[in-house]
Amino acid sequence: MRLLLTILSVAVSWSLLGVLITSLLRIQRALERVGESMRKIAMGVQAIDDQTRPLGPGANALAASVGETGETLSVGARHLTELTRDLDGLVPILRARSR
Secondary structure, eight states: OHHHHHHHHHHHHHHHHHHHHHHHHHHHHHHHHHHHHHHHHHHHHHHHHHHHTTHHHHHHHHHHHHHHHHHHHHHHHHHHHHHHHHHHHHHHHHHHHHO
16 A cells, blocks of 8 residues: 555655656746847847947037027027017008098
């Protein structure tokens, strides 16, 4: 009887070890697929970085010129406001002369 229980215990232990090894191999395959996906993502990010790197200096220059353009437009807007005020003052004079 003892021999039978020992044999069954060893068989169950080997079965448990087989299930454990099978499960670990499945986990390893899943992790390898995740690793492959991560490598593809890293390659894509690297490609985007390589393709957009030349834009860096141009983007800084563009930002600077946009700022200068904004300042210039602000000055122009002030001049137009003054001109509008001056023309509004001339309207009554011109109406009086046209009568």
